[in-house]
Amino acid sequence: MEAEAAVDYLVDERSKAQFDIDAMKIIWAGGKHEFEVSDRMARLVASDPVFRKDNRAILDRKELFKNTLRKAAHAWKRIIELRLSEQEASKLRFFVDEPAYTDLHWGMFIPVIKGQGTEEQRKKWLPMAYRMQIIGCYAQTELGHGSNVQGLETTATFDPELDEFVIHSPTLTSSKWWPGGLGRASTHAVVFARLITDGKDHGINGFIVQLRSLDDHLPLPGIIIGDIGMKFGNGAYNTMDNGFLRFDHVRIPRDQMLMRVKQVTREGKVVQSDVPWQLLYGTMVYVRQTIVADASCALSRAVCIATRYSAVRRQFGSQNGHETQVIDYRTQQSRLFPLLASAYAFRFVGEWLKWLYMDVTQRLQARDFSTLPEAHACTAGLKSLTTSVTADAIEECRKLCGGHGYLCSSGLPELFAVYVPACTYEGDNIVLLLQVARFLMKTVSQLGSGERPVGTTTYLLRLEHLLQCPCDVQGAEDWLKPDVVVQLFEARSARMTVACAKSLSKFSKPEDGFMDLSADLVSVATAHCQLIVVSKFVEKLQQDIPGEGVKQQLEALCSIYALSLLKKHLGDFLSTSCITSKQASLANDVLRSLYSQVRPNAIALVDAFNYTDHFLGSVLGRYDGNVYPKLYEEALKDPLNESVVPDGYHEYLQPVLKQRLRTARL
Numbered sequence: 001m002e003a004e005a006a007v008d009y010l011v012d013e014r015s016k017a018q019f020d021i022d023a024m025k026i027i028w029a030g031g032k033h034e035f036e037v038s039d040r041m042a043r044l045v046a047s048d049p050v051f052r053k054d055n056r057a058i059l060d061r062k063e064l065f066k067n068t069l070r071k072a073a074h075a076w077k078r079i080i081e082l083r084l085s086e087q088e089a090s091k092l093r094f095f096v097d098e099p100a101y102t103d104l105h106w107g108m109f110i111p112v113i114k115g116q117g118t119e120e121q122r123k124k125w126l127p128m129a130y131r132m133q134i135i136g137c138y139a140q141t142e143l144g145h146g147s148n149v150q151g152l153e154t155t156a157t158f159d160p161e162l163d164e165f166v167i168h169s170p171t172l173t174s175s176k177w178w179p180g181g182l183g184r185a186s187t188h189a190v191v192f193a194r195l196i197t198d199g200k201d202h203g204i205n206g207f208i209v210q211l212r213s214l215d216d217h218l219p220l221p222g223i224i225i226g227d228i229g230m231k232f233g234n235g236a237y238n239t240m241d242n243g244f245l246r247f248d249h250v251r252i253p254r255d256q257m258l259m260r261v262k263q264v265t266r267e268g269k270v271v272q273s274d275v276p277w278q279l280l281y282g283t284m285v286y287v288r289q290t291i292v293a294d295a296s297c298a299l300s301r302a303v304c305i306a307t308r309y310s311a312v313r314r315q316f317g318s319q320n321g322h323e324t325q326v327i328d329y330r331t332q333q334s335r336l337f338p339l340l341a342s343a344y345a346f347r348f349v350g351e352w353l354k355w356l357y358m359d360v361t362q363r364l365q366a367r368d369f370s371t372l373p374e375a376h377a378c379t380a381g382l383k384s385l386t387t388s389v390t391a392d393a394i395e396e397c398r399k400l401c402g403g404h405g406y407l408c409s410s411g412l413p414e415l416f417a418v419y420v421p422a423c424t425y426e427g428d429n430i431v432l433l434l435q436v437a438r439f440l441m442k443t444v445s446q447l448g449s450g451e452r453p454v455g456t457t458t459y460l461l462r463l464e465h466l467l468q469c470p471c472d473v474q475g476a477e478d479w480l481k482p483d484v485v486v487q488l489f490e491a492r493s494a495r496m497t498v499a500c501a502k503s504l505s506k507f508s509k510p511e512d513g514f515m516d517l518s519a520d521l522v523s524v525a526t527a528h529c530q531l532i533v534v535s536k537f538v539e540k541l542q543q544d545i546p547g548e549g550v551k552q553q554l555e556a557l558c559s560i561y562a563l564s565l566l567k568k569h570l571g572d573f574l575s576t577s578c579i580t581s582k583q584a585s586l587a588n589d590v591l592r593s594l595y596s597q598v599r600p601n602a603i604a605l606v607d608a609f610n611y612t613d614h615f616l617g618s619v620l621g622r623y624d625g626n627v628y629p630k631l632y633e634e635a636l637k638d639p640l641n642e643s644v645v646p647d648g649y650h651e652y653l654q655p656v657l658k659q660r661l662r663t664a665r666l
């Protein structure tokens with residue numbers, strides 16, 4: 001094929017931008033320093049051939065896993081050689097863009113010891129873990145029990161004679177099943193098990209257990225361990241060794257029980273410390289918060305691919321002598337731009353959630369436990385909302401790219417396959433929304449008792465007003481007023497919450513009500529979480545936003561985010577009498593004009609994510625828009641194209657063809 005000169009097919013598009021893109025890049029990155037680190041690490045990874053990833057879909061499982069081990073070892077080598085800070089190292093891992101055992105080691109094993117270990121335990125285990133002299137994972141879920149943590153069956157029985165715990169898997173369903181990094185790589189795990197002393201069950205707790213020898217990596221006596229097998233998609237999450245694990249009376253010293261929440265004395269007495277027992281779930285709160293930040297990355301990546309390709313792709317019509325760019329179709333805009341707006345919305349709510357998590361952590365250290373329930377509800381709810389939207393959005397972006405979106409070289413199938421389990425891991429999304437609903441029902445029921453709602457539920461203090469207030473929209477331009485929109489989302493959430501609370505109060509047993517009304521409770525929780533995202537976007541815009549035109553673009557995106565939600569959930573807003581059908585129709589008109597406003601800026605708005613072509617891993621999303629020759633190039637790399645006549649022709653194709661010839665002669 002003819003070699004094409006390097007042409008930037010998106011130059012025209014970029015010249016239309018009406019804002020300072022460099023300033024937007026800094027807003028997106030969360031600051032100048034963050035931008036600089038992220039940019040440097042992205043380039044470092046993109047320029048290193050060890051980190052190539054274009055062959056993942058065609059490697060078999062063993063090659064794929066070995067390749068991941070190689071990349072993780074190389075990443076670690078570079079981290080040491082370049083003396084990277086924790087922030088730089090974590091960005092480097094992010095741009096390597098391949099699920100690996102190191103995610104669980106750094107993302108869960110270290111945090112669980114930090115959060116649930118005593119000072120002595122932290123001093124003993126963390127230095128080894130930081131130097132990667134041991135590799136750890138988080139072994140909570142069992143074959144028969146995932147969502148219901150209190151239902152775990154693995155036992156940790158105290159033996160006072162030897163001052164040890166005996167870790168045991170009493171049934172098949174008690175086998176640990178799913179932990180990432182467990183299958184092949186980990187030498188240690190924090191294992192969640194039922195604490196049994198003197199025949200009494202004291203509920204679950206974490207225990208540090210060595211699984212494999214530090215000399216030859218063989219499983220230690222009493223440990224039965226392996227990988228749980230291939231998961232959804234080629235490549236994708238199969239770089240991760242999710243594992244199974246059974247214990248046959250494995251003994252560990254008493255001081256390997258994580259003892260920040262509960263302690264077991266030498267005599268076998270269980271002492272509950274004064275921190276809330278829910279801190280046993282603290283690592284999940286931490287990871288849920290990181291998953292929200294990650295959602296904006298996955299979503300922005302898919303949106304970047306779909307937006308660039310939509311500007312390159314032309315179908316039907318006539319536009320300056322060419323067919324029309326598909327991005328100019330209103331239907332394409334109405335599917336794509338709300339996703340672009342959601343990517344920015346999730347970025348800002350993720351930033352805020354990180355702040356909330358740091359705040360609750362500091363309070364816990366100062367023994368102020370008052371904001372823990374809210375932090376749990378926010379992390380659970382936003383994890384659920386952002387991952388569900390992102391998973392659906394990646395699939396929508398695939399469809400927005402038409403047939404070519406279905407090719408692995410578009411990057412979208414693998415992104416989808418890697419991303420969808422986020423709706424399940426770290427808490428199934430429905431189970432987590434039910435936790436938010438439970439928190440809201442409790443908050444509303446306590447309103448009369450002088451208990452003041454905190455943080456994101458403060459709006460419930462204005463319940464009387466919110467239950468009656470009319471929506472202040474008279475003309476279309478009123479829909480652009482942030483306070484009008486925020487109050488509307490508050491009113492919708494408050495009205496749905498109160499309606500559900502009333503229905504619940506009719507049940508003599510609250511548990512029966514929760515079972516019967518669970519689908520409605522999920523809708524209530526969703527409305528509350530959407531309110532949080534809308535209000536955090538609005539709050540972000542009240543800060544100083546430097547850069548010409550940047551604030552205007554973000555204001556347009558914020559309005560698109562809120563009004564597209566209104567359109568999607570119109571039933572909620574109309575059935576709670578929050579708006580009239582006339583107001584809904586005005587909102588729709590405003591949305592159309594906002595799409596026109598965003599259209600010339602669309603390419604620059606996705607360029608602001610600053611993704612390298614290596615990270616995007618997509619022919620359709622290439623920065624230069626040179627899609628068609630590169631699609632050919634990728635196709636020619638497929639192993640099927642290595643020979644002109646396919647393997648199997650002589651055995652299977654030729655006989656069939658010959659047989660058909662004979663039949664034809666008959």
Ligand SMILES: CCCCCCCCCC/C=C\CCCCCCCCCC(=O)SCCNC(=O)CCNC(=O)[C@H](O)C(C)(C)COP(=O)(O)OP(=O)(O)OC[C@H]1O[C@@H](n2cnc3c(N)ncnc32)[C@H](O)[C@@H]1OP(=O)(O)O
Nearest residue numbers: 086089090093103106107147148149278281376425426427
């Ligand atoms: C230098 C080099 C650096 C290199 C850097 C590399 C960087 C890499 C880093 C990568 C970083 C991060 C990536 C991380 C990787 C992610 C990969 C995916 C991993 C996936 C792992 C997992 O899936 S682990 C398993 C997760 N499991 C779950 O989530 C289970 C879900 N279930 C539950 O949480 C609970 O069972 C339940 C909450 C659903 C119910 O619990 P329970 O039955 O006990 O409770 P109740 O409902 O009765 O509630 C009792 C009260 O407790 C409150 N509650 C519940 N949970 C919490 C909580 N978490 N915190 C606080 N409070 C909580 C609840 O509200 C009730 O309160 P009251 O109503 O007041 O009684």
Ligand SMILES: Cc1cc2nc3c(=O)[nH]c(=O)nc-3n(C[C@H](O)[C@H](O)[C@H](O)COP(=O)(O)OP(=O)(O)OC[C@H]3O[C@@H](n4cnc5c(N)ncnc54)[C@H](O)[C@@H]3O)c2cc1C
Nearest residue numbers: 138139140141146147178179180421424425426427428430
């Ligand atoms: C890729 C991946 C990586 C993972 N990594 C780890 C790891 O490192 N460590 C670890 O310990 N675990 C890990 N897990 C396990 C994960 O945390 C669990 O799968 C998750 O918590 C969901 O639990 P479950 O599988 O038991 O789902 P289930 O609870 O069995 O869910 C099945 C269905 O039942 C519904 N359901 C369940 N309970 C209720 C309820 N009360 N009300 C209404 N509906 C309900 C759910 O909505 C869902 O539709 C991983 C899982 C995956 C997919």
